[in-house]
Amino acid sequence: MEISQLLKGVLDLAVLAVLRDEDGYGYDVLRRLRQAGLEEVGDASVYGTLRRLYNAGALTSYVVPSEEGPHRKYYGLNETGRERLADSGKTWRAFADTMDSLVGAAA
Amino acid sequence: MTIKTDPAVAEYLARTKTALAGLPASEVEEIIGDIGPHLSEIADELDEVTVDALSERLGTPEQYAAELRAAAGYPADGPEPAGSSTALPRLTLWGLTAGVFAAFVLGLAGPFGRYPPVPMSVFAVFALLGVALLLSGTVRVGDLYDLPEAAAARQSGRRFVAALPARLVGFFRSLRPAWGVLRTLVLAAALLLGLARAEAAQMFLVVAALVLTLGFRSRTDQRLRWGVAAANAFAIGYTLVLTAWLVSVIPYRNDVYLVDSSPNVPQQRNVYVFGPDGRPLSEVYLYDQDGNPINVLKMSCDEIYGDVTNQVPQPIVERLDTGECVERTGPPFTVVIPRASTPPSVLTSIPPASAPPTSTPPATTPPATSLSAPASK
Numbered sequence: 001m002e003i004s005q006l007l008k009g010v011l012d013l014a015v016l017a018v019l020r021d022e023d024g025y026g027y028d029v030l031r032r033l034r035q036a037g038l039e040e041v042g043d044a045s046v047y048g049t050l051r052r053l054y055n056a057g058a059l060t061s062y063v064v065p066s067e068e069g070p071h072r073k074y075y076g077l078n079e080t081g082r083e084r085l086a087d088s089g090k091t092w093r094a095f096a097d098t099m100d101s102l103v104g105a106a107a
Numbered sequence: 108m109t110i111k112t113d114p115a116v117a118e119y120l121a122r123t124k125t126a127l128a129g130l131p132a133s134e135v136e137e138i139i140g141d142i143g144p145h146l147s148e149i150a151d152e153l154d155e156v157t158v159d160a161l162s163e164r165l166g167t168p169e170q171y172a173a174e175l176r177a178a179a180g181y182p183a184d185g186p187e188p189a190g191s192s193t194a195l196p197r198l199t200l201w202g203l204t205a206g207v208f209a210a211f212v213l214g215l216a217g218p219f220g221r222y223p224p225v226p227m228s229v230f231a232v233f234a235l236l237g238v239a240l241l242l243s244g245t246v247r248v249g250d251l252y253d254l255p256e257a258a259a260a261r262q263s264g265r266r267f268v269a270a271l272p273a274r275l276v277g278f279f280r281s282l283r284p285a286w287g288v289l290r291t292l293v294l295a296a297a298l299l300l301g302l303a304r305a306e307a308a309q310m311f312l313v314v315a316a317l318v319l320t321l322g323f324r325s326r327t328d329q330r331l332r333w334g335v336a337a338a339n340a341f342a343i344g345y346t347l348v349l350t351a352w353l354v355s356v357i358p359y360r361n362d363v364y365l366v367d368s369s370p371n372v373p374q375q376r377n378v379y380v381f382g383p384d385g386r387p388l389s390e391v392y393l394y395d396q397d398g399n400p401i402n403v404l405k406m407s408c409d410e411i412y413g414d415v416t417n418q419v420p421q422p423i424v425e426r427l428d429t430g431e432c433v434e435r436t437g438p439p440f441t442v443v444i445p446r447a448s449t450p451p452s453v454l455t456s457i458p459p460a461s462a463p464p465t466s467t468p469p470a471t472t473p474p475a476t477s478l479s480a481p482a483s484k
Contacts, residue, residue, distance in 0.1 A: 027145040044171045047141050048178025051134070055179075055258050055268070062269075063140075073140055 011049050013092055016058070016077065016085040023076035025064075026050060049073055056063065058084050087103055115156045116146045119168050122158075126172030130181055131255040138175065144249075194256065199237045200251050202474045203333045206234025210316075214344020241333070286339075291317065293342040316341060376403050379421040379438040387438050393417045408432035451484035 007014075018024065018032045030046045053059045058081035064072050077085065120139055127135050149164055150156045158168075176182070209230035213442050241251075253259055258333030268276060294317045316338035380388040393401035406424045407414075422434040 025144070026141045027148060030145075042174055043142075043145070043165050044174035045178040047138065048175040048180075050141065051138060051175075051179040054137075055134075055261070057261070061265075071140075072144055073137075 013088045015049050019077050023074045025072040025074050109135050113156050115158050116150050118158050119161050122168035123172050126169045173232055196251055196254055199240045202233035202237025205230040207337045207340045211340035211344045214341035262324050290342040293345050377421050381442050385444050391419055408434055
């Protein structure tokens with residue numbers, strides 16, 4: 001089964017989770033996801049997800065000016081985002097457990 | 108100052124921007140702001156920076172834009188899908204906004220029952236439609252947020268807050284729990300006043316607002332946030348009008364009142380003035396010995412509680428069972444102004460020709476003279 005298929009459903013949760021402890025700018029988020037093992041995730045998908053979460057009111061954003069490089073726009077979780085992370089996390093946990101027991105029987 | 112010196116990066120960005128056509132301009136700017144630095148970093152890692160090289164990594168600008176649209180939940184490029192996909196959310200959003208505005212207007216009218224000339228029923232219809240659509244699940248909260256005008260409103264809101272000094276924003280944020288208490292108090296006051304005046308519609312709405320804001324799910328259920336916003340708007344309008352009334356009434360504290368001394372309930376006092384011929388004077392202005400106006404409560408069919416005036420007599424305001432209001436001018440009685448020869452039941456004015464008692468031998472003074480009257484008082 002294609003990981004990219006699976007990813008489409010949970011990218012929101014992944015991005016929220018990555019931002020839980022520390023704010024990040026786009027490329028940063030992408031890097032953390034890749035380092036965590038999600039190598040298949042596409043750039044544009046991450047940015048699109050960030051925009052969608054922001055527009056849904058789950059993220060704050062602010063720009064950090066920089067002398068040497070380009071200004072970075074950071075995203076962070078706000079209250080709504082944390083609630084959403086908690087809720088989605090629970091849903092995922094339940095789903096994963098269900099799948100585990102199903103697959104455990106088969107594989 | 109964003110350093111985008113590389114022409115290939117600039118071209119990639121330009122093509123991406125073109126491929127994002129149809130999205131709100133502010134959103135496109137935000138996206139370009141996000142990916143621009145990223146592209147610059149990738150460009151640094153490449154030996155030869157060309158659009159092709161970038162495309163190898165990220166896909167062509169058009170593919171990139173398409174993937175971005177898909178992930179962000181934007182409509183794919185091409186002609187806008189048939190209006191029905193945004194019509195209902197749009198109707199809901201504007202209906203709910205109308206509802207919040209109507210709540211504000213209701214709040215303005217609340218304390219004194221004066222409704223500004225605004226088509227309340229129109230707002231109410233739209234608001235109810237919006238509420239119905241939202242609560243029934245026909246329109247999802249996410250759909251509302253996805254609307255371009257909602258995104259634009261959020262952007263300008265955020266920019267506004269970002270432009271304010273941080274300390275000010277922090278101060279107002281810290282006041283938030285106090286606002287919750289204040290809002291509940293205002294709603295309770297409105298409820299009591301509404302009970303006193305038996306205004307069913309207002310009472311119902313206020314009860315609904317109280318339940319909503321004191322209830323549990325309003326924090327997490329995004330749909331109920333609209334109700335909370337409406338409750339806030341009502342409370343703000345109500346408080347504004349009350350404050351304005353208080354401010355206008357305070358300067359009158361030192362004026363002279365024709366009222367009973369009970370401080371809580373200003374009694375209605377009216378003054379009827381009659382000329383020497385017994386005819387009532389219809390418009391007189393009262394002043395005391397220092398030139399201060401002597402005030403009574405202004406009476407009128409418009410409910411303006413607390414207004415005072417030194418014009419007398421004030422009309423008698425009668426509210427009929429039919430709901431109509433009638434202002435009766437003119438005194439509800441007639442008087443007979445006695446002349447000097449009648450028994451002294453009323454103080455009469457003595458013509459100046461009559462001498463003061465000391466110069467007139469008491470024996471010859473008619474007993475009806477009222478000169479003795481002031482002495483006995």
